Amino acid sequence: xxxxxxxxxxxxxxxxxxxxGYVGNRSATFPLQLLGWDVDVTNTVxxxxxxxxxxxxxxxxxxxxxxxxxxxLDKNGLLRYSRMLTGYMPSAAVVQTVLxxxxxxxxxxxxxxxxxIYLLDPVMGDMxxxxxxxxxxxxxxxxMLQYSTIITPNQFExxxxxxxxxxxxxxxxxxxxxxxKKHKVPHVIITSVELPDADLAAIxxxxxxxxxxxxxxxxxxxxxxHLEAGERQEPNLEEENLQVWSIQFPEVxxxxxxxxxxxxxxxxxxxxxxxxxxxxxxxxxxxxxxxxKASELAIASLQGILSxxxxxxxxxxxxxxDSTGKDEAQExxxxxxxxxxxxxxxxxxxxxxxxxxxARWIGS
Amino acid sequence: xxxxxxxxxxxxxxxxxxxxGYVGNRSATFPLQLLGWDVDVTNTVxxxxxxxxxxxxxxxxxxxxxxxxxxxLDKNGLLRYSRMLTGYMPSAAVVQTVLxxxxxxxxxxxxxxxxxIYLLDPVMGDMxxxxxxxxxxxxxxxxMLQYSTIITPNQFExxxxxxxxxxxxxxxxxxxxxxxKKHKVPHVIITSVELPDADLAAIxxxxxxxxxxxxxxxxxxxxxxHLEAGERQEPNLEEENLQVWSIQFPEVxxxxxxxxxxxxxxxxxxxxxxxxxxxxxxxxxxxxxxxxKASELAIASLQGILSxxxxxxxxxxxxxxDSTGKDEAQExxxxxxxxxxxxxxxxxxxxxxxxxxxARWIGS
Numbered sequence: 001x002x003x004x005x006x007x008x009x010x011x012x013x014x015x016x017x018x019x020x021g022y023v024g025n026r027s028a029t030f031p032l033q034l035l036g037w038d039v040d041v042t043n044t045v046x047x048x049x050x051x052x053x054x055x056x057x058x059x060x061x062x063x064x065x066x067x068x069x070x071x072x073l074d075k076n077g078l079l080r081y082s083r084m085l086t087g088y089m090p091s092a093a094v095v096q097t098v099l100x101x102x103x104x105x106x107x108x109x110x111x112x113x114x115x116x117i118y119l120l121d122p123v124m125g126d127m128x129x130x131x132x133x134x135x136x137x138x139x140x141x142x143x144m145l146q147y148s149t150i151i152t153p154n155q156f157e158x159x160x161x162x163x164x165x166x167x168x169x170x171x172x173x174x175x176x177x178x179x180x181k182k183h184k185v186p187h188v189i190i191t192s193v194e195l196p197d198a199d200l201a202a203i204x205x206x207x208x209x210x211x212x213x214x215x216x217x218x219x220x221x222x223x224x225x226h227l228e229a230g231e232r233q234e235p236n237l238e239e240e241n242l243q244v245w246s247i248q249f250p251e252v253x254x255x256x257x258x259x260x261x262x263x264x265x266x267x268x269x270x271x272x273x274x275x276x277x278x279x280x281x282x283x284x285x286x287x288x289x290x291x292x293k294a295s296e297l298a299i300a301s302l303q304g305i306l307s308x309x310x311x312x313x314x315x316x317x318x319x320x321x322d323s324t325g326k327d328e329a330q331e332x333x334x335x336x337x338x339x340x341x342x343x344x345x346x347x348x349x350x351x352x353x354x355x356x357x358x359a360r361w362i363g364s
Numbered sequence: 365x366x367x368x369x370x371x372x373x374x375x376x377x378x379x380x381x382x383x384x385g386y387v388g389n390r391s392a393t394f395p396l397q398l399l400g401w402d403v404d405v406t407n408t409v410x411x412x413x414x415x416x417x418x419x420x421x422x423x424x425x426x427x428x429x430x431x432x433x434x435x436x437l438d439k440n441g442l443l444r445y446s447r448m449l450t451g452y453m454p455s456a457a458v459v460q461t462v463l464x465x466x467x468x469x470x471x472x473x474x475x476x477x478x479x480x481i482y483l484l485d486p487v488m489g490d491m492x493x494x495x496x497x498x499x500x501x502x503x504x505x506x507x508m509l510q511y512s513t514i515i516t517p518n519q520f521e522x523x524x525x526x527x528x529x530x531x532x533x534x535x536x537x538x539x540x541x542x543x544x545k546k547h548k549v550p551h552v553i554i555t556s557v558e559l560p561d562a563d564l565a566a567i568x569x570x571x572x573x574x575x576x577x578x579x580x581x582x583x584x585x586x587x588x589x590h591l592e593a594g595e596r597q598e599p600n601l602e603e604e605n606l607q608v609w610s611i612q613f614p615e616v617x618x619x620x621x622x623x624x625x626x627x628x629x630x631x632x633x634x635x636x637x638x639x640x641x642x643x644x645x646x647x648x649x650x651x652x653x654x655x656x657k658a659s660e661l662a663i664a665s666l667q668g669i670l671s672x673x674x675x676x677x678x679x680x681x682x683x684x685x686d687s688t689g690k691d692e693a694q695e696x697x698x699x700x701x702x703x704x705x706x707x708x709x710x711x712x713x714x715x716x717x718x719x720x721x722x723a724r725w726i727g728s
Contacts, residue, residue: 012383019376019433020404020442030397033708040384043410046429048436057436058429065410065423069383072412072421076697078384333440344397 006082010038015087017043022341023050024087027258028265030343031350035269042069044089050257053336054329063093070101085268087261088123092136099140102147119268120148127156145183146232152264155193169199173239180223184232187291189220203362205248213250220245222289245292249299249357252306256339266298292359299357304349308342370446374402379451381407386705387414388451391622392629394707395714399633406433408453414621417700418693427457434465448480449632451625452487456500463504466511483632484512491520509547510596516628519557533563537603544587548596551655553584567726569612577614584609586653609656613663613721616670620703630662656723663721668713672706
């Protein structure tokens with residue numbers, strides 16, 4: 001047993017790798033390392049750059065390669081992680097391999113208490129593009145949910161996982177309740193959600209921030225899940241007991257790749273389980289949950305990184321070759337390059353973010 | 365042409381990747397990122413852990429995969445590096461692919477001035493273990509030398525590259541001269557070298573440091589190489605004009621993997637070309653060369669990291685399962701785990717190293 005005691009500083013991160021640019025593990029690793037985590041990095045692909053460029057070279061790794069990696073770690077007693085992070089996986093077979101790994105790690109735990117903190121980012125698609133992974137991936141992610149600690153779907157992914165469309169506050173709560181009750185997920189963050197104006201007003205949220213910029217809305221909820229004989233039990237939770245928090249923060253114009261991956265990484269790196277259910281143990285105080293605090297810090301770091309990225313976009317544009325006569329593909333490449341996150345230039349924002357956007361209880 | 369102007373903050377690093385532990389790119393990347401470099405990371409293998417453990421899982425990537433990566437970068441105008449670092453490569457075919465890449469990058473340069481700074485660490489073997497790569501690799505590295513800016517062979521590798529055994533100060537100088545003259549390498553560092561006692565005394569070096577610890581000896585030398593029509597010319601240099609510096613620093617007992625990889629990375633990250641030949645332009649001052657200054661900083665960081673690593677070895681030993689009845693293979697695994705470099709825990713030592721061990725001119 002001693003050999004399986006989790007090492008308190010080690011995170012296993014399973015995501016894609018690009019040689020150039022910052023998505024997947026390239027977006028997650030440096031920030032987590034900067035926060036002091038020993039990140040074990042399993043790459044699910046090796047591409048020259050992210051596929052948004054339109055042109056790239058490289059390989060998706062198959063499930064056998066990843067299984068071989070996990071077996072190698074296991075043989076050396078290295079599968080002793082206190083935390084785990086998964087993002088984009090290139091095939092249903094790879095997701096299945098990771099599911100087997102998580103099941104094995106959970107089976108080795110005596111109980112949930114002090115066990116692996118697994119942040120599952122169920123990367124499948126978004127509202128703009130729809131599903132961009134094979135449909136066979138969905139049921140495997142649905143099975144994986146009961147082994148996760150924290151999930152960070154966007155609206156599209158939360159809808160896909162539960163089969164419920166989020167069209168208003170009622171359906172949003174139904175989605176969260178389903179993730180807690182049916183899928184037994186302790187901590188849910190829906191990273192961005194759109195609600196009708198009336199529902200925004202009802203929860204005290206705005207369409208635009210004080211400075212006039214369009215506002216994004218993130219919501220989250222936690223729920224204690226009990227174990228019996230190592231199995232998660234369906235929590236005794238009804239809609240009226242749900243405690244949902246929200247954070248609003250500025251929408252950054254245009255699309256930056258790797259933002260979701262970095263949010264998931266920072267949230268996991270900033271999460272402290274201690275006092276996790278304080279707000280529910282003592283309803284009167286309504287303190288923020290640890291996951292809401294982690295999200296505040298993650299959003300603060302990300303806003304800083306995005307701000308650094310936007311600041312240099314103009315400069316990079318000046319340095320780029322004249323675009324006259326460039327074809328459409330080259331324009332796209334240049335646009336993608338300009339929008340790569342300024343990660344190594346943002347040490348301060350990662351280590352000591354300034355929290356501007358605060359979480360608050362919905363309806364409070 | 366503008367599209368090929370090197371980006372001043374970008375390093376391409378081509379090395380091995382391990383999921384757990386710190387060798388190859390895993391040893392090089394975080395320190396370089398911490399120093400502010402945008403490191404583009406090309407992995408030549410993905411293993412669960414380094415092979416010193418005796419057991420591992422994973423793959424060596426083939427030359428086609430790497431060529432595909434380089435082609436992908438090129439198509440997107442991303443092959444615009446100001447610096448490049450190569451370490452262990454898993455096959456002669458991969459070394460050949462990297463040679464083609466370097467030739468292409470050099471061919472695109474107008475001249476050496478302001479061109480790519482390429483640190484080639486010709487990882488082939490060491491004095492203890494001999495050659496641990498395929499012998500076909502050697503002639504490809506020999507051809508690669510003329511495209512490098514800095515090389516960091518150990519004694520075994522310097523001997524293999526030149527075909528000259530280092531048995532005394534005379535043969536050491538012959539090796540360095542051969543690397544400068546025949547192979548046209550501007551900056552040579554032989555990372556550790558053993559000399560007879562009399563020769564050590566002759567250059568003012570010690571077998572042991574003031575505190576009684578055994579001393580390692582590193583030597584280096586720089587030489588201006590001129591270009592004609594893009595081709596490096598053999599420098600007009602004789603043994604008596606060689607200016608060799610040395611640094612002595614404590615030998616850390618036992619073997620730590622990834623130290624050579626990190627030394628190479630830190631040396632490249634700390635190297636500033638400005639004023640590079642000051643000492644030769646103004647012989648009287650005999651200021652240290654930029655490469656000697658870079659090595660001082662790299663050694664200072666490494667000594668700090670090794671010290672942090674040794675400090676926790678005792679603690680880790682306590683936490684490890686009782687070794688009674690463990691087999692030899694398990695003992696080896698545990699030993700390797702204890703000796704993984706404490707990289708993310710050594711931010712201070714990487715960012716602000718304290719220089720204790722100074723370079724000095726040999727014979728001065």
